[in-house]
Amino acid sequence: MxxxxxxxxxxxxxxxxxxxxxxxxxxxxxxxxxxxxxxxxxxxxxxxxxxxxxxxxxxxxxxxxxxxxxxxxxxxxxxxxxxxxxxxxxxxxxxxxxxxxxxxxxxxxxxxxxxxxxxxxxxxxxxxxxxxxxxxxxxxxxxxxxxxxxxxxxxxxxxxxxxxxxxxxxxxxxxxxxxxxxxxxxxxxxxxxxxxxxxxxxxxxxxxxxxxxxxxxxxxPEPSEEAIAAKQEAQQAKQEAQQAKQEAQQAKQETNEAKRRAEKLAERLRQLGIDLDEVE
Known part of the structure; x- marks a missing residue:
């Protein structure tokens, strides 16, 4: 065998x-x-x-x-x-x-x-x-x-x-x-x-x-490269939107802070007897 x-x-x-x-x-x-x-x-x-x-x-x-x-x-x-x-x-x-x-x-x-x-x-x-x-x-x-x-x-x-x-x-x-x-x-x-x-x-x-x-x-570009480029563009757009939002928030904070300072200054002047409406 x-x-x-x-x-x-x-x-x-x-x-x-x-x-x-x-x-x-x-x-x-x-x-x-x-x-x-x-x-x-x-x-x-x-x-x-x-x-x-x-x-x-x-x-x-x-x-x-x-x-x-x-x-x-x-x-x-x-x-x-x-x-x-x-x-x-x-x-x-x-x-x-x-x-x-x-x-x-x-x-x-x-x-x-x-x-x-x-x-x-x-x-x-x-x-x-x-x-x-x-x-x-x-x-x-x-x-x-x-x-x-x-x-x-x-x-x-x-x-x-x-x-x-x-x-x-x-x-x-x-x-x-x-x-x-x-x-x-x-x-x-x-x-x-x-x-x-x-x-x-x-x-x-x-x-x-x-x-x-x-x-x-x-x-x-071939399709996979187009997809990568589109993803990168979307990420870039998202980052730019976030940055714009942050800048807007920062500008709002600065505006509010300036408003508070102006109100505080006006109050101080009133305490000193100065009428802002009469100040040229």
């Missing part, structure tokens, strides 16, 4: 675990057969982009953005798709046909292509993200080709969390041209926004984040 498998606690292993077993960096989330599967950063970073993507000259009801959502782009090859880490679209209903959450984004049904696409570099997808690969015959085209030639996305942005390098490309005469950074930001006047790096804490995670700002470089 075969004895049951006995698991040995790590504390009883003869050699320190951290010297024998692979680490998180040796065992990344990427699947060798499907590179670019999301890790934690690929969840939080697109979320921050989505929460701060508020084009100033657009009704929020006609602004759509998504992360890790299938983007179907070729009506002749309906099964071909790309899955951008994040993309934003202007001029479509937030909900599909104003009614339902999207299962995917199908360009021949939506009639509007993305305005901006952001790819977060991963070791398994870096070459394709940067347009350094070519598609094989009878195979789907590369991301770069799809964004530039087929969808003609006006802005294509690439960010590396490993080097903190931000690159932007703008579609000019049908081809992507590298964008210059202005004060470390990519300016997109058509959106009334800029995209830049911000060092701060998002969801209690401090690091360098990519986020949307105004053209002047002011942060566009």
């Amino acid at each position: 075969t004895s049951p498998t006995r698991f040995i606690p790590q504390s009883q292993l003869p050699v320190p675990v951290d010297e024998t077993l692979p680490t998180m960096y040796d065992l990344p989330s990427d699947n060798p057969e499907e590179p670019g599967l999301p890790d934690e950063f690929h969840f939080f970073q697109p979320l921050l982009l989505r929460l701060t993507f508020l084009p100033l000259n657009w009704n929020p009801e006609f602004v759509f953005s998504a992360a890790d959502l299938n983007l179907y782009y070729d009506v002749q090859h309906t099964q071909w798709y790309k899955r951008p880490d994040w993309f934003g679209v202007l001029g479509v209903s937030r909900l599909y046909q104003g009614q339902d959450l999207r299962l995917s984004y199908v360009t021949w049904q939506e009639k509007v292509n993305p305005t901006v696409v952001v790819e977060l570099l991963s070791p398994g997808t870096e070459d394709e993200d940067l347009g350094e690969t070519e598609s094989e015959p009878d195979e789907p085209p590369t991301k770069w080709f799809v964004y530039e030639k087929i969808l003609q996305v006006p802005y294509y942005v690439i960010f590396s969390r490993y080097t903190n390098k931000l690159q932007g490309f703008r579609l000019v005469d049908g081809e992507y041209q590298a964008m210059n950074l202005t004060d470390g930001r990519l300016l997109m006047p058509e959106l009334g926004l800029s995209l830049g790096l911000w060092e701060g804490s998002f969801r209690k995670i401090p690091r360098l984040w990519l986020r949307w700002l105004t053209l002047n470089g002011e942060l566009i």
Whole structure:
């Protein structure tokens, strides 16, 4: 009879675990057969982009953005798709046909292509993200080709969390041209926004984040930041009201004290036989 498998606690292993077993960096989330599967950063970073993507000259009801959502782009090859880490679209209903959450984004049904696409570099997808690969015959085209030639996305942005390098490309005469950074930001006047790096804490995670700002470089707050700011403003207003109340009470006390002194002085003058009504 075969004895049951006995698991040995790590504390009883003869050699320190951290010297024998692979680490998180040796065992990344990427699947060798499907590179670019999301890790934690690929969840939080697109979320921050989505929460701060508020084009100033657009009704929020006609602004759509998504992360890790299938983007179907070729009506002749309906099964071909790309899955951008994040993309934003202007001029479509937030909900599909104003009614339902999207299962995917199908360009021949939506009639509007993305305005901006952001790819977060991963070791398994870096070459394709940067347009350094070519598609094989009878195979789907590369991301770069799809964004530039087929969808003609006006802005294509690439960010590396490993080097903190931000690159932007703008579609000019049908081809992507590298964008210059202005004060470390990519300016997109058509959106009334800029995209830049911000060092701060998002969801209690401090690091360098990519986020949307105004053209002047002011942060566009996400909901939790708005709540904190509103709470601080309420506290400030409460403190100012309390201070005003205290000042009013102090002024009232001073008025009453002055009145008492005047009455006391008048009484003293009457005792001295001085009629205040006759005093000029």
